[in-house]
Amino acid sequence: MMIFDLLAQRDFMIAVLAAISMAAVVFTFGSSFIVKSEMKDRIKRVALEREKMRAEEMARLRGNGGAIVEGRGIRRSGETKTYMKSVVERLDLKKAFQDDATLDKLAMAGFRGQGHLTTFLFMRLSTPIAIFLVAAVYLLVLAPAERPLYLNLAYAVGAGLVGSFLPVVMLKNSTDKRQFSIRRAWPDCLDLMLLCVESGMSMEHAFKRVGREIGQQSPELAEELALTTAELAFLEDRGRAYENLGRRTGLDGVKSVMTALIQADRYGTSVGQALRVMAEEGREQRMMDAEKKAAALPPKLxxxxxxxxxxxxxxxxxxxxxxxVFGPGGVAGG
Structure with a gap:
């Protein structure tokens, strides 16, 4: 009853509403700074990736087989801790957790470089162990209740097994958010790219200009276009740069556009015509998605x-x- 009396007080409700308002103001201003910092980090990663590709291409031209000599001032993105690297190497976690699609999954989530791979493999090992220890301490020491010891240990082991899927789920969540941002801005990107190509720009300049313009709508897509611009400038095979963009995004719409660009570059067909067809298909697909969401709204409501x-x-x-009926003077009340 004391809680209900407290909630019924006018001064308490005013204080709660004021606290909520202040928290909303702080969150609004803080989120703007976080977005700006994330944009700076993305631009920094793109610059580092461009420097890495430039160093690889220069090493290949010198006859070094594409190897990068350490200590030349080229920093790798996604640097990790020394203890993580040592644990991954000593326990050979690459053989245990890495498969052919691991690097592609990390790239689709925006994580590139050996550092991010090492961190992911280390988290695959450390997360279930940490969750098991926390669950064991909680069940055996803090809240043992009247359950037998083996049952508490079984619960802790079960929590650890469930926690082993946590890094994969978090990676999938990051991939879905990134793909949603790219998918939403991709039709507008195709329209801008079509305008640039029809105005006489080359594909390198078109990617660069569209990446600069689309950054406010989708920083993820701007980052991918910047990397593709760097690859088009330093790789011999332009088709490889297009294929890398489709592989990093993992979206069928992007892959189909890149396939059309590869065919246009290989057979000498019109790039503008291919982009026009793909842009129309992208707009139609976006309209179909909107109609599908609108049709699914009544059952959800x-x-x-x-x-x-x-x-x-x-x-x-x-x-x-x-x-x-039941009030004073009513049938039941009289």
């Missing part, structure tokens, strides 16, 4: 309507009659 709206409607309709 059925359950909230039944649970929240109809009971309130019945109460509003029936309450006056109930008050007349």
């Amino acid at each position: 059925t359950v909230p309507l039944i649970l929240f709206f109809l009971p309130v409607l019945f109460i509003v309709i029936i309450s006056p009659a109930m008050i007349k």
Whole structure:
């Protein structure tokens, strides 16, 4: 009852609303700074990746087989801790957790470089162990209850097994967010690229200009276009740069456009015509997605309507009659 009395006080409700308002203001201003810092980090990673590719190409031209000599001032993105690297190498975690698609999955999530791979492999090992230890301490020391020891250990082991999937789930979540941002901005990117190509720009300048313009809408897509611009400038095979863009994004729409550009570059067909067709298909696909979401809205509203709206409607309709029947002077009250 003391809680309800506290909630009924006017001064307490004013203080709660003021605290919520201040938290919303702080979150609003803080999120803007976080977005700016993330954009700076993405630009920095793109610059580092461009320097890395330039060093690889220069080493290949000198006859070094594409190897990068350490200590030339080229920093690798995604640098990791020394203890993580030593654990991964000593326990040979690459053989245990890495497969052919691991690097592609990390690239689709925006993580490139050996450092991010090492961190991911280390997290695959350390996360279940840490969750097991936390669960064991909680079940055996803090809240043992009356369960037997083996049952508490079984619960802790189960928590550790569930925690082993946590890095994969987090990587999948990052990939989905990145792909959603790229997919949403891709039709506009194709339109801008078509305008640049028809105005007489080369593909390198078109990618560079569109990446600069699309950065406000999708920093992820701007980052990928900047990397593709660097690859087009330093790689001998332009088709390889297009294939890398499709592989890093993992989206069918991007892959189809890159395939069309590869065919246009290989057979000498019109790039503008290919981009025009793909841009029209992208706009149609976006309209179909919007119509699909609109068609799926009524079934999604059925359950909230039944649970929240109809009971309130019945109460509003029936309450006056109930008050007349059971109130003073009514049939039941008299």
